[in-house]
Amino acid sequence: MKIIGPFIAVCVLACIAWLGTGPLSLYTLFGIIIPYLAFAAFIVGFIIRIVNWGRSAVPFRIPTTAGQEKSLPWIKQNKLDNPSSKAGVFGRMALEVLLFRSLFRNASTEKTEDGIAIGSAKWLWLGALIFHWSMLIIVLRHFRLFLDPIPAWISALEGIDGMFQIGLPVIYLTDLGIVAGLTFLFLRRVVVPRIRYISQAIDYFPLFLLLGIACAGIIMRYFTKVDMSAVKELCLGLVSFQPVANVTEPIFYVHVFLVCCLLVYFPWSKLMHAGGVFFSPTRNMANNSRAVRHVNPWNYEVKKHTYEEYENENWEKMKALGLPLDFEHVKEEEPPAEAEGAKADAAEGANAGAAEGAAAEAATTQDSEG
Numbered sequence: 001m002k003i004i005g006p007f008i009a010v011c012v013l014a015c016i017a018w019l020g021t022g023p024l025s026l027y028t029l030f031g032i033i034i035p036y037l038a039f040a041a042f043i044v045g046f047i048i049r050i051v052n053w054g055r056s057a058v059p060f061r062i063p064t065t066a067g068q069e070k071s072l073p074w075i076k077q078n079k080l081d082n083p084s085s086k087a088g089v090f091g092r093m094a095l096e097v098l099l100f101r102s103l104f105r106n107a108s109t110e111k112t113e114d115g116i117a118i119g120s121a122k123w124l125w126l127g128a129l130i131f132h133w134s135m136l137i138i139v140l141r142h143f144r145l146f147l148d149p150i151p152a153w154i155s156a157l158e159g160i161d162g163m164f165q166i167g168l169p170v171i172y173l174t175d176l177g178i179v180a181g182l183t184f185l186f187l188r189r190v191v192v193p194r195i196r197y198i199s200q201a202i203d204y205f206p207l208f209l210l211l212g213i214a215c216a217g218i219i220m221r222y223f224t225k226v227d228m229s230a231v232k233e234l235c236l237g238l239v240s241f242q243p244v245a246n247v248t249e250p251i252f253y254v255h256v257f258l259v260c261c262l263l264v265y266f267p268w269s270k271l272m273h274a275g276g277v278f279f280s281p282t283r284n285m286a287n288n289s290r291a292v293r294h295v296n297p298w299n300y301e302v303k304k305h306t307y308e309e310y311e312n313e314n315w316e317k318m319k320a321l322g323l324p325l326d327f328e329h330v331k332e333e334e335p336p337a338e339a340e341g342a343k344a345d346a347a348e349g350a351n352a353g354a355a356e357g358a359a360a361e362a363a364t365t366q367d368s369e370g
């Protein structure tokens, strides 16, 4: 059910768009209203998530690093793995986001008769990289539908992507890449027992949804053709807020409707790692803890009682017990006996004075009451 459920859900979504635009011809609903609502939901959802992450407290400097931290001048620092500057953090983050560096360094552990064997695990890195790069290039290529005239960089991207020119229309490498990447990511979850055990419906649903979008697009481009001038008219109209839905092929609406579902689902799903990676405090901070003192802003003033004070108060007992003392202590001089006698007289005098004062005060009170 963890696999079949999400698969059926995506099929149902595709059927809704097919029925809505085939027999029912609801082109305005599926071509204009739903895309606008989905885009708005995506933007609002994305902003909410980002603002929430941006506002959450990061009281500690907790970059997870590997390699040598910056310390003494003669110890070589590993500037990428353990960055101490913003430039280093940028480099580390760029390599992570663009090349999935941490995934590249993934290792697999296998139990053997002798113990545990640690080996290289590059397949996930390769599959993830192929899928993500293919998806990015496809989305960038799609801008040709929304821009007029088409910028040169999109034409260049199309040229590179279709450089093998196998058949007509030109087969894009990214079309093969996205399907291969997604298929690999799906099979990995099904075939590897440990991964299958921890995989849930929410892990399969985005894979099926993306696969559905890619397949609908591929069908549209290579098999059942669509009226591209009507598609372009609709896309340009959507951008300029004067949309006209003249496209009549249901496969186009299936493609677009699944994209709309993805847009609505994206901000609230694990796919948000695309934005969240930049807010990860274990990655977006420089590890300069040896150079800079980072004070937790939540720290309250602690009532201090230093060791020196403690020793001052107890040194005589400590000395008697033979405990080591860190500070020098001079015993306060006993006041001489003469001075002591004078002190006692003075105190007595003061007490007598106070008693006289009190008697006088009592008398005054009585007079006033009478």
Ligand code: HEM
Pocket: 135, 138, 139, 141, 142, 145, 172, 174, 175, 178, 213, 214, 215, 216, 217, 218, 220, 221, 222, 226, 231, 235, 252, 255, 256, 259, 262
């Ligand atoms: C997550 C977003 C999207 C993904 C992953 C995606 C994926 C694809 C793929 C893989 C293809 C096959 C051909 C190619 O690679 O160009 C395709 C074609 C197509 N897509 Fe998309 N698509 C997305 C969004 C959209 C949107 C928003 C529209 C229009 C509103 C659209 C309209 C089309 C059209 C008209 C084709 C056929 C292109 C042709 O025949 O050359 N797609 N899409």
